[in-house]
Amino acid sequence: MTVTTRPTRTKATGAWADGDRTPLNDNEAFKQEDDALNVRQRIIDVYSRQGFASISHDDLTGRFRWMGLYTQRKPGLDGTHTGEEDVSDDRFMMRVRSDGGQLTTQQVRTIAEISNDFAEGSADITDRQNIQLHNVRIEDVPEIWRRLEAVDLGSTEACGDCPRTIIASPVAGVEKDEIVDGTSAMQEIKRRWIGNPEFSNLPRKYKTAISGSPVHDIAHEINDVSFVGVHHPEHGPGFDVWVGGGLSVQPIFAQRLGVWVPVQEVPAVWEGVTSIFRDHGYRRLRNRARMKFLVKDWGAQKFREVLENDYLGRRLLDGPAATVAPGTRRDHVGIHEQHDGRVWVGAAPIAGRMSGDRLVRLVELAEGVGSRRIRFTPHQKVLILDVPPQEADRLAQDLREIDLVVHPSEWRRNVLACTGLEYCKLALTDTKERARWTVEELEKRLPHIDIPFSIHINGCPNACARSQVGDVGLKGMLEKKEDGSHQEVFQVLLGGSLAEDTALARKARSLKVAAEDLPDYIERLARTYLDQREDGESFHGWARRADEDDLR
Template identity: 80%
Template sequence: MTTRPTRSKSNGAWADGDRTPLNHNEEFKQEDDALNVRARIEEVYARDGFGSIAKDDLTGRFRWWGLYTQRKQGLDGTHTGEDDLDDEYFMMRVRSDGGRLSTEQLRVIAGISTEFARDTADISDRQNIQLHWVRIEDVPEIWRRLESVGLSTTEACGDCPRTMLGSPVAGIDKAEIVDGSSALDIIKREYIGSPEFSNLPRKYKTAISGSPVLDIAHEINDISFVGVVHPELGPGFDLWVGGGLSVKPIFAQRLGVWVSLEDVPAVWHGVTSIFRDHGYRRLRNKARLKFLMADWGPEKFREVLERDYLGRALPDGPEAVAPAGSRRDHVGIHEQVDGRVWVGAAPIAGRMTGTKLTRLAELAESVGSERVRFTPHQKVLVLDVEPTRAEALAEDLKELDLEVFPSEWRRNVLACTGLEFCKLALTDTKNRARWTVEELEKRLEIDVPFSIHFNGCPNSCARSQVADVGLKGMLEKKEDGSHEEVFQVHLGGALGEDTALARKTRALKVRGDDLPDYIERLARTYLAQREGDESFRLWVRRAEEDDIR
């Protein structure tokens, strides 16, 4: 009797020769390119209203144009995971690759916010602006206004190349190794909105920076090019692939190659093509590039890239390493290469308004600037300021709750959208972050970086696993049957220097209302026990469990 060989279950990779859709997302992407939904929005849905929108467009293809339905108001976290959470309003992401905006563009976004989005405007850690309360009837006019100044929402969400991170001080930083802006522009012009990459297995995050402080969180992006100097070939980029957080955090890995500025678009095209062709499409929770890289390893990934997609070898290259003690957020007043300065300011957790953005444009122009930048750390920079006017601008920015010389609490806080608008969230984040920061500022001055990241669910949009204190929102049932917001605490995570995932302590949860008390106690214990200039993250990795509870 012969035994049939067991056939392994397909992972859905197109390169295996079978493009049969293995889940509903793959079905609707194959039925109609998601980019095509724009015509239906403009010609049908904006005219006939929310009720006319087909389900696969509403919950699927709309994302390719930066649109998600937001959470119905009045539903607390106990309703997360239920049906019918969709409100008849949208969150809209405005794409701003590299966080680059002119004051004219900023004014247009601000006007859209005040006229169509109830004055909402949040800076995300992808260097873009998120608006809320957008009606489908207004979307064509919003697009018209954005596109009149060179902006768009194209592929700001979806299984495609999303907004690309870039150094917010590209081209002006005195210490810059290489300016990657031209490569970012070529990729955007050639491939964003192209059917060639509009059907990837999952979202795809790009980062390009020639800054020596490695300011684009390259460790947690799908593909990153970070500046490095080759001993023979000169300035170029170190290539990292396969990073991502969420419920299965994995750091990117180096391919060990050196990439010239001119070669970045071709290498980006090759890596993105590998993801399209070899990425896992059967299970959504295994479809990110990080899972392919984890299975292949960097040696095989490089071999396939060079042999099958580039048709040539890339030179070996050195690893990019940030200087010890360097900051990535560019907050403060810093001299530019041309003798002028940039002024970097911190809002609390990226929260702004359209009204504030209009005033920001006015203040920038009042000191002769026409360029503003958002950073991957939810910060705001005004470029090209005359040094004699920088201090006055810093003082004026305070009226917008933008601090150029912030406390460490304010400087190092991040927060995702949270329960206010997000259908995945279990807890509030933005308001919790503000309250916690303001309470800590009253209680304790701390003299070293101390990051607190608020996440409303496990997906880590605010990078909870790589913060000094990472907070993951949860709900806990009380004896009377009601629920309260609690946060699971992760400690000692970091990117850059001392890169590591946070320590998750046994059953360490803190009530939302107790966060300032807990963090104050934790910080005071650290300050009392630190050795010399020991950072919080290094201390907490060796601390006794009783000291971090």
């Protein structure tokens, strides 16, 4: 492929398209020295046999991520130890890749068995539709892979500077009002490029989203590249393409390219966009290496021109913007009719927390009503597809025994939480148990609140639970007390949202809440909103206009 050389920049960014591939940081060096995909065989042949102490530094802290493996936090270390060199345990988090959250009951059963046999029963649904296992020993990784691959699953490129798990509509192919089913495109991308050295060395992580659902259920505004279902007035159903979204410490929303792409052309356009990131992405500094910075600097028009001229060799059709109705729910919770007359049953765990035993029971309940398809959503929810309508209510009742609620409170329905202090080496505060306690308290205090009210709990500034786009975003911090000890606190962000009213959350001056005061604070905030809201006004709309004193 011929790539047009861009004009020389005034300061080296490390972009390969500038003609110099000299690594400008340690991460770029180890990626260039040996393709990270090669670590798989060393894990099988050497590290699993010789044990944790045999693992080389570059593999352990770098290339293992390409196999979905991160060392986790040593048990018992609080947030004051974050950043210390010896915070890492000799056990691993393993991220099982489940593109689109699309799983059979056989696959879920296999994950459950692995959880109970090798991961101390751990299993968390992430907001990228993966399952994360914890406490995995290096000695057990080959057998875990063997079991996963026997049911067409794996962990390759679930982490790392590569194309990570593709998120997609969890009701693709069954939703009654679906614009277009993107499953074939997702599967083709996975088949051709996941585990392919062509894209195994990108500047940073790379996140893809594909959905033809009219409810915009993939958070396309915050992914590197997204394909969103839209009807073209002349050409019919296809996709509106967005690039350059991402959160973390410098949140930036994606931009529309203004093109319309039919489903059969999505893989080629994805390849072109990904190639631009590989070749032009900023590799010099890790904190500037995400694609959002390239898109921000170039703008959508230039990005489209480079895509068409240098990578596709053709013009793309102009297309209309995808729109969504105000107030649309994106999480698919509840009982909903499919296009074939059957229903899906969507249930909410608290912040994605599951377990091996719960997954076993989930499979039993699904198969008990004749379903063989389970979906995880980008909102940490669980769906059972293909349920006979007459069985739906009974299934909903039975799911309660494993803490999956089909008709949840707004508090339970709208909470997200990252991994947090329990396992994550970057975290400063607890998240999962804090989320459960907060939800359960609010269910007692304000059980009848009937408007969407999202709480996104993050254990550090990296926004893995999307703190900047929730009604109430909570960023974990530590605060030193007068006696020299530390307490967990959360910086509060208010009024963030996606979909029809996309905006980053508002930062009120010096607004922090002690972890033990979260239910009190959120109750007070919710009651003030209910007293002051105008007819039909959402919480995020009120929070953006409210006086700061009313937000405290």
